[in-house]
Amino acid sequence: MSLTRRQEWRIKKIQDERISRAKKSSQKADNLSGTSNNFRTGIVITRFGHHLLVEDDDHNLYKCTARSNLSSIVAGDQVLIELINLDEAVISALYDRENSLSRANKLIASNLDEVWLVIASEPKYQIDLIDKYLIVVQNAGLKLNLIFNKVDLIKDKNIISNDLSAYRSLGIDVIFVSAYQNDLSNLKEKLSDKNNIFVGQSGVGKSSIINLLIPDINIRVNEISEKKKLGKHTTTNTTLYHIPSGGNLIDSPGVREFQLDQFSKEEILYGFVEFNEFSNSCKYRNCIHLNEPHCAVKDAVNSKKISKERYLSYQKLISEYS
Ligand SMILES: Nc1nc2c(ncn2[C@@H]2O[C@H](COP(=O)(O)OP(=O)(O)OP(=O)(O)O)[C@@H](O)[C@H]2O)c(=O)[nH]1
Ligand SMILES: [Mg+2]
Ligand SMILES: [Zn+2]
Known part of the structure; x- marks a missing residue:
């Protein structure tokens, strides 16, 4: 159900008031005792079922529910939470987003600096899908970059370079890597200190790359189907991870394809x-x-x-x- 402009305006107003009340009461608490009150600002790490995981500015994690008028909250969102106990909280307000990325009318993540479309030779990259992502990303006011993973499987790199030359002329970076060979040297520093998201077909190796970049997280990865050479939709929740050297990296569930219904x-x-x-x-x-x-x-x-x-x-x- 979509909201009318007036409903949206009212929700925004209520949230702004909550943020301003929380700020005031936090200042008051600081003045009185040097301790803060029950409100914190935080970043949404992931959503699971009806719950969200939020990390506050001191890196404490809270299992949260959102107030009913806050419909679509996603990884990367900045929120105001009110603590219930040591590890539970309620999301009371959503701060304005700098930008957001949606696919097929579904919001995926927000407050991004770079969108990385991961492609590979297995499952084979589809030019169609690259062009669709370009439309999505361009309309979100963001820039698309390409990561070509699984270079260890490529026999003739020239064919691929040829296929992708149109994108290079558009100024789009194509970075060749292999998670299998732990060869990510071209990529690492480009992610540093930015809010990044990995998107792309299922099975191209998004989670495998993230597992290498961020030690100790062990995201589940899965082999692609032997026959059809397609991924098995292993990642199901869009999740934000911190890069040890600075910046964030959001892993998102792979797609086979998607429609551009919402675009004129x-x-x-x-x-x-x-x-x-x-x-x-x-x-x-x-x-x-x-x-x-x-x-x-x-x-x-x-x-x-x-x-x-x-x-x-x-x-x-x-x-x-x-
Ligand atoms: N040969 C080769 N295989 C790789 C490489 N990177 C990942 N794989 C394999 O590709 C398969 C899929 O990897 P995932 O990391 O699960 O892919 P994903 O993009 O996260 O897939 P979804 O979560 O379904 O979207 C796994 O079997 C990985 O081991 C690579 O560089 N070379
Ligand atoms: Mg994955
Ligand atoms: Zn014309």
Whole structure:
């Protein structure tokens, strides 16, 4: 059920009041005794069933329930909690998010700096899926990076470099790693001191990489199916982990594919950033570069200034979902 603007405004107002009350009473408690009261700010680590795990600023963990008007709280959210006892609390308010990432209308995580799409040769990377993630991430105001895992299985790296060259020209980093060979040297420092999330197909090795980067956590990993070479959806909860050298890394459950239902034509187009510099020269101002005459984007495809594969992918996505 979606909320009306007025309901949203009211909820926001109530939360702002709670935050401001908590601040005041915390100041008062500090002044009186040097100890603080029952309110803490914290970060959401994960959700399990109706509960959430929240870590306060002093790294204490609390099993929390959320007040009923706080519907969708996800890993990365900054919240105000009220303690019930040593390890339980109630989430009373959600602080404003800097950004958030949703897929197929489902909120995944918030307050991110970098989104890493992990791909591999088994299960085989799908250009379609990369383009969908680009649309999602671009529309969330974030930047997409690519991690190519399982390089130990690759026989000819040139084919892959070729397939991904369109993304490199978009300025997207493609980092080759192997969790199997513990070869993550290209990746480590790029994650440092940032809020990162790993997304991608099931079975590409997201959790395996995180297990290596963050010692002692032992996230469950699972072999991919022998026959179909697909992952088995091993990770079920989106969970935030702290990187020992600084920063956070969120592991998320893999997908096979997802729909772009919530996106308009304009938003799908926004995921194809390289069309931008040409679209101003299209004859029609509202050209969507499909069947219109004198389309500068189509001209750019013909003269190889825009990758043909990317244009075909655009045609496919925009006709399927709009
Ligand atoms: N050969 C090879 N296998 C790897 C590598 N990284 C991970 N794997 C294997 O790939 C399989 C899937 O790994 P996971 O880490 O569970 O994959 P995931 O992306 O977290 O999957 P979901 O949780 O289902 O989304 C496991 O059997 C891993 O051992 C790698 O670099 N090389
Ligand atoms: Mg996993
Ligand atoms: Zn056009």
